[in-house]
Structure formats: C-alpha cells, structure tokens
Amino acid sequence: MFSGDELKTNNLFSIHAFGQEIPISDTIVMTWIIMAVLIILSVVFTRNMKKIPVGKQSVTEIVVEGINGVIKSTMGHHWKSFAPYFGTVFLFLIVANMSSLFNLFPSAETLYFITGNEYFENCAQFSIVPPTKDINLALALAIISIVLIPISGIRYKGLGGWLKSFLKPMPMMLPFNILDYGTRILSLTLRLFGNILAGFVIMELLYQGALFVKPLIPIASAFFDLFDAGLQSYIFVFLSSMYIAEVIE
Amino acid sequence: MDLSGLYAIGAGLAMMAALGAGIGLGVASGGAMQGVARNPEASGKIMTTGLIFATLSEVTAIFGFVISIMLISKI
Numbered sequence: 001m002f003s004g005d006e007l008k009t010n011n012l013f014s015i016h017a018f019g020q021e022i023p024i025s026d027t028i029v030m031t032w033i034i035m036a037v038l039i040i041l042s043v044v045f046t047r048n049m050k051k052i053p054v055g056k057q058s059v060t061e062i063v064v065e066g067i068n069g070v071i072k073s074t075m076g077h078h079w080k081s082f083a084p085y086f087g088t089v090f091l092f093l094i095v096a097n098m099s100s101l102f103n104l105f106p107s108a109e110t111l112y113f114i115t116g117n118e119y120f121e122n123c124a125q126f127s128i129v130p131p132t133k134d135i136n137l138a139l140a141l142a143i144i145s146i147v148l149i150p151i152s153g154i155r156y157k158g159l160g161g162w163l164k165s166f167l168k169p170m171p172m173m174l175p176f177n178i179l180d181y182g183t184r185i186l187s188l189t190l191r192l193f194g195n196i197l198a199g200f201v202i203m204e205l206l207y208q209g210a211l212f213v214k215p216l217i218p219i220a221s222a223f224f225d226l227f228d229a230g231l232q233s234y235i236f237v238f239l240s241s242m243y244i245a246e247v248i249e
Numbered sequence: 250m251d252l253s254g255l256y257a258i259g260a261g262l263a264m265m266a267a268l269g270a271g272i273g274l275g276v277a278s279g280g281a282m283q284g285v286a287r288n289p290e291a292s293g294k295i296m297t298t299g300l301i302f303a304t305l306s307e308v309t310a311i312f313g314f315v316i317s318i319m320l321i322s323k324i
Binding site: 187190191193194195197198201231232235238 | 300301304305307308311312314315318
C-alpha cells in the first residue's frame with residue numbers, strides 16, 4: 001500500500017565535513033552511479049575515433065547527431081554553444097529515468113525476508129530507484145535551465161536586449177513575463193518529478209499486487225520505464241531549449 | 250474530532266484534475282489524427298509534435314497527482 005515512503009529519501013550514511021554532518025541520501029548515490037556510468041561510456045565510446053566510422057563510433061555519431069538535430073531545430077543558428085549542455089542533460093535524464101529497469105539486485109529488506117539472516121536487517125537499505133523521483137534533483141535541474149536563460153540572453157543580446165525581452169510582445173505583458181521565470185521552474189520541476197513518481201508508485205503497486213495483475217507488469221513497465229521516461233527527458237530538454245531560444249532570437 | 254478522513258476525500262477530489270487532462274489529450278490526439286488523415290506524408294512530424302502537446306496537456310493531471318500525494322502522506 002502507499003504510505004508516503006515513496007516521497008521520502010533514504011539516508012544511507014553521512015559525511016563529516018566543515019564541522020557539519022552532511023547526510024548522503026540514495027538519490028545522491030544514484031546520481032554518482034549514473035555519472036560514473038556516463039563518464040565510463042563516453043570514454044569508451046570516443047576512443048580511437050577514425051574518419052570513417054565503424055562499430056561503436058557510428059552509434060556515438062547517431063546519438064550526437066540526433067541531439068544536435070533537435071537543438072538545431074529549436075534554437076536556430078546559436079545551437080552550437082548549447083548542444084553540449086542539453087545533450088548532457090538529456091543523456092543524464094534518460095539514464096536516470098530508465099534506471100528502475102536495472103533494479104536487478106534484491107534489496108537488503110528482501111534478502112532479510114528470504115534468508116532470515118540478521119546481518120541484512122541492519123545494513124543500509126539501498127535499491128536502484130530513479131533519482132528523479134526525488135523533487136530536489138528535479139528542482140536542481142530546472143533551476144540550472146532557468147538560470148541559463150538570463151545568462152544566454154545577456155551574452156547574445158546584451159543587458160539591454162535581455163531587459164527588452166520582458167516587454168515582448170507588448171509592454172502590457174511585463175508582469176506575466178516576470179512571473180514566467182517562477183512558473184517555468186515550477187512546471188519543469190513538477191512535470192519531471194510527478195511523471196516519474198507516478199510511474200514509480202504504480203509500478204510498486206503492481207509488484208506488490210495480487211497474482212492476476214502480474215501479467216500487466218511487462219506492459220506497464222514498457223510504458224512507464226521506457227516510453228514515459230524517454231518522453232519526459234525529451235520534453236525537459238525541448239522545453240528548456242525553447243525557453244532559451246525565445247530570449248536569444 | 251478526527252478529521253484525517255477529510256485528507257483522503259481531498260486527495261480524491263484533487264484527482265479531478267485528470268478530467269481536464271483527459272479532455273486535453275482527446276482534443277490534441279484528435280487534431281493529430283485529422284492531420285494524419287489529411288496529409289499522410291507528414292505523419293512522422295505530426296507524431297512528435299502531437300506527443301509534445303499531449304505531454305503539455307498532461308501536466309495538469311500531474312499537478313493534481315502531486316497535491317493528492319501530499320495530502321495522502323499527511324494522514
């Protein structure tokens with residue numbers, strides 16, 4: 001049953017630094033794992049690059065050209081300085097959202113339930129869950145994207161040009177344009193967080209459900225863990241690139 | 250007096266937001282279907298833009314879902 005546990009983060013251990021105790025939750029550990037996976041994959045896939053692509057290099061080129069194409073279609077001719085950032089965010093989000101597919105290892109709780117070994121009762125409860133179901137990570141990603149809007153506006157249009165963008169399409173819209181910066185953070189955060197959390201809660205309910213709902217699990221998993229996860233990462237990148245394109249065009 | 254049952258009723262009512270999202274999804278996919286029927290060559294482009302706008306209209310249901318989860322976890 002749903003008990004609100006899905007909303008809470010699970011503190012695994014804490015680090016003593018600067019005279020303070022910094023709790024490390026499973027969201028942060030999952031983020032570290034995803035960062036390690038992405039760094040290792042990017043090093044492996046970009047080694048020994050040749051002029052004529054073979055094997056893994058052609059896969060890399062398809063991915064990079066796909067991301068470049070999306071950014072080019074939304075941002076126009078300034079795409080080159082933004083494509084690396086949005087590509088990184090997209091790859092991070094797609095691995096993060098799909099990470100519940102890789103939840104192959106039983107958690108310590110399950111092991112204790114099966115074996116009855118007391119060692120498992122007291123060790124850290126860690127299982128691979130999508131880190132984006134924590135609202136803090138979604139909020140952090142949204143804030144990065146929103147902070148990029150004034151920075152890129154000032155860089156490509158100058159301070160005056162960016163301030164003038166508040167008066168578009170007419171001066172009457174000034175309060176709404178200021179409000180936009182707040183509501184965009186809210187909608188980017190809640191869209192990502194809510195979709196992933198909804199998929200996670202529904203999948204948990206199905207896993208614990210009665211026997212006759214078990215055949216539904218593969219279908220629901222394909223929808224929530226593959227389709228919805230990919231779509232949400234695409235939407236996040238698409239919307240934040242559209243917000244920036246609005247300012248610099 | 251124990252009022253925690255009202256949280257549950259509120260959580261259920263918050264999911265009324267799914268009504269609007271359903272109507273929005275219906276309108277968006279209906280428009281996409283009409284576009285494909287009139288111009289079958291553009292089906293790929295219509296598919297991607299249709300998905301984007303379907304997700305945009307879905308966000309109202311997500312807001313309701315987040316609020317209902319906040320209420321449920323208070324019980």
